[in-house]
Amino acid sequence: MSGYILVVEDETPIREMITFVLEQNGFNSVxxxxxxxxxxxxxxPYPDLILLDWMLPGGTGVKLAQSLKQNEFTRNIPIIMLTARADEDDKVKGLDAGVDDYVxxxxxxxxxxxxxxxxxxRVSPTLLAEKVEFHGLKLDPVSHHVTINxxxxxxxxxxxxxxxxxxTHTERVYSREQxxxxxxxxNVYVEDRTVDVHIRRLRKAISGAGHEEFIQxxxxxxxxxxxKVKTS
Amino acid sequence: MSGYILVVEDETPIREMITFVLEQNGFNSVxxxxxxxxxxxxxxPYPDLILLDWMLPGGTGVKLAQSLKQNEFTRNIPIIMLTARADEDDKVKGLDAGVDDYVxxxxxxxxxxxxxxxxxxRVSPTLLAEKVEFHGLKLDPVSHHVTINxxxxxxxxxxxxxxxxxxTHTERVYSREQxxxxxxxxNVYVEDRTVDVHIRRLRKAISGAGHEEFIQxxxxxxxxxxxKVKTS
DNA sequence: ATCGATTGTCACAAAAATGTCACGTTTACG
DNA sequence: CGTAAACGTGACATTTTTGTGACAATCGAT
Structure with missing residues (x-):
């Protein structure tokens, strides 16, 4: 992940537990x-997501959520509310505030x-996409950049x-159908052989930069x- | 920041300390x-914010705050009260006067x-928006000025x-929907292709000044x- | 109301991508 | 070897996607 998650929670043990969990899962957090x-x-740089405690000293989290959702610059930051209550009314209020989810x-x-x-x-799928690298080949789903050396x-x-x-699926044989x-x-009907043509085009693009044979x-x-290069 | 903060405080050392702090943090002050x-x-031009001492010679700060909040031209200037007392009653009075916060x-x-x-x-988020610069492109969210070289x-x-x-989101591909x-x-219904048109207008404006291709x-x-400029 | 700026949409042009085919080449196997 | 199946490759028509100019509706400031 490129960005970070902002954790707003007054109870220190809980807050630290959350950030620990986040970092264990590859998220940066503040x-x-x-x-x-x-x-x-x-x-x-704005956080990619905000984890917001329901009850906060100096004002409820809902108000913060509301003001964030009204500001044009912060409007699109997804917010997940943390609440100790499974109170239905409160949830409705929160959702009205534009909150994206509850925990x-x-x-x-x-x-x-x-x-x-x-x-x-839901909000920004590419954020979860990770860069892939393989023998000098680099592919970044976020920027759509592909480089070889x-x-x-x-x-x-x-x-x-x-x-x-x-x-993301190396060292394994896939049939044309797969x-x-x-x-x-x-449920897309195209000829099997179409795969061949695209394999061809991909090979051309890769080795067009003058390199080894990745696709066997x-x-x-x-x-x-x-x-590994096929010896046969 | 384009504007300035008005510091109303009779004790000179404190007042000067405040203005020093403000200027250290990029605020202009009077x-x-x-x-x-x-x-x-x-x-x-009205100040962007007023720091107002509670106790002032010739009248309390609260009264000034009240009169400002009753005047249609000054009503929207945010006011922060400076008080030596953590007196709850006073705070209530101040808040009744429309004061925005206490220190x-x-x-x-x-x-x-x-x-x-x-x-x-809270009052005017754009005032805090920071200037952005990118490869000779400068954008000032406050003044809405954009320059290229x-x-x-x-x-x-x-x-x-x-x-x-x-x-503020470079090197990443965004779909038209995003x-x-x-x-x-x-929840604004606009055709996807409208994005294309605005991309077109933006490109025109940018490269109209005769420069490289920022939007790919x-x-x-x-x-x-x-x-980075796409080669192929 | 009027003028200009801005905006969203459309129609058409241009460009790129795609799927399919025909044909050449390689491989497996008798 | 000879043959058939599998695969590689270039070409091409079609479809999809994007660029671009024009235009009417809308908004704001006079």
């Missing part, structure tokens, strides 16, 4: 124990992470998705993305 | 040691600045917001703001 500290941290204390780390990812996935590659959308799939399902999508043909079975 | 001086300074003497510079920022952020650009409001968003959410606002098209994905 802590705030009250509204004031929170406001001081809601500046550029009721006590919660399990697993649940918290799941909620966070769900919200981020720091030299830029120009790929079409399909080649990009195909390469992304291969780079590739169609995973890259083109299920497995006769009668499909294709395999691998660092 | 000093007043009594009500009369204060009134003389509350004219156009109890003695206070730390950090606290003062934080309170000021919090109030300004010190040459002024003329942008419409939407182009301005779009550019601001891009300059741009609509972030620049136009959520990522086919099938959206647009990306980047310093």
């Amino acid at each position: 802590e705030a124990s009250d509204i004031k500290q929170a406001m001081d941290n809601i500046v550029e 009721t204390k006590p919660f399990s780390p697993k649940e918290l992470i799941a909620r966070i990812k769900a919200v981020i996935r 720091n030299e830029a590659l120009d790929l079409g959308p399909t080649e990009f998705r195909l390469l992304h799939f291969f780079m 590739l169609l399902d995973n890259v083109w999508g299920t 043909t497995v006769r009668g079975a499909g294709y395999r993305f691998s660092g | 000093e007043a040691s009594d009500i009369k001086q204060a009134m003389d300074n509350i004219v156009e 109890t003497k003695p206070f730390s510079p950090k606290e003062l600045i934080a309170r000021i920022k919090a109030v300004i952020r 010190n040459e002024a650009l003329d942008l419409g409001p939407t182009e301005f917001r779009l550019l601001h968003f891009f300059m 741009l609509l959410d972030n620049v136009w606002g959520t 098209t990522v086919r099938g994905a959206g647009y990306r703001f980047s310093g």
Whole structure:
């Protein structure tokens, strides 16, 4: 992840537990124990998400949420409220304030992470996408940049998705049908051989920069993305 | 910051300490040691905020606050009261007078600045927005001025917001929908292709000043703001 | 009301990407 | 070897996506 998550929670043990969980799961985090500290941290670069305690000294979290959602610069920062109460009325209020989701204390780390990812996935899916690197090949789903030994590659959308799939599924043979399902999508009717053509285009783009053969043909079975060169 | 903060405080050492702190933190300030001086300074251009001592010779600060809050021209100037007393009754009085916040003497510079920022952020967030610079492009969210290599650009409001968003979110691909959410606002119904048109206008404005291509098209994905120039 | 600036939408042009085919090449296997 | 199947490759028509100019509606300041 490139950005960070702001944790606004006055109870220090809980706050620290949360940040611990976040960092265990690869999120950066910044802590705030009250509204004031929170406001001081809601500046550029804005957090990717805010975990906001319901009850805060010096004002409720709901008010902060409301004011953030009314400000044009902060309006789009997703907010997850932390509440000890499963109070239905309060939830309604919070949702009116534009809050994106709720987590009721006590919660399990697993649940918290799941909620966070769900919200981020809804708001900005690419944030969860991670850079992939493989033998000098680099692919960044966020910027859509692909480089081989720091030299830029120009790929079409399909080649990009195909390469992304291969780079996250290496050393394994995939049939044309499997590739169609995973890259083109299920229930799409295209000829099997179309895969060949795109493999061809991808190979051209990669080795066009003069490099080894990443995509190997497995006769009668499909294709395999691998660092090892086929000797046969 | 474009404007200034008016400091109304009769005790010279404290007043000077405050203005020192303010200027250290990038705020302009004007000093007043009594009500009369204060009134003389509350004219156009109005201060962005007033720091008002509770006890002033020739009248209490509360009265000044009240009269300011009753005047249609000065009503919206945020006021922070400086008080030596943590007296609850006084606070209530002050808040009744429409005062925006309190700072109890003695206070730390950090606290003062934080309170000021919090109030300004609440009242007029754009005042705190920071200038953005990127490869010779400069954007000032406060004055809405944009320059490229010190040459002024003329942008419409939407182009301005779009550019601001891009300059604070570089090297990342955003889909048309994401741009609509972030620049136009959520739940606004506008055609996807409208983004294209504004991209076009923004590109025209930027490169109209004869410069490189900041906004890159990522086919099938959206647009990306980047310093790197696409070669192919 | 009037003028200019701004904005969203459309229609068309331009560009890029895609899927398919035809044909050449390689491989497996008798 | 010879043959058939599997795969590579270039070309091409079609479709999809994006660029661009024009235009009417809207908004704000006179």
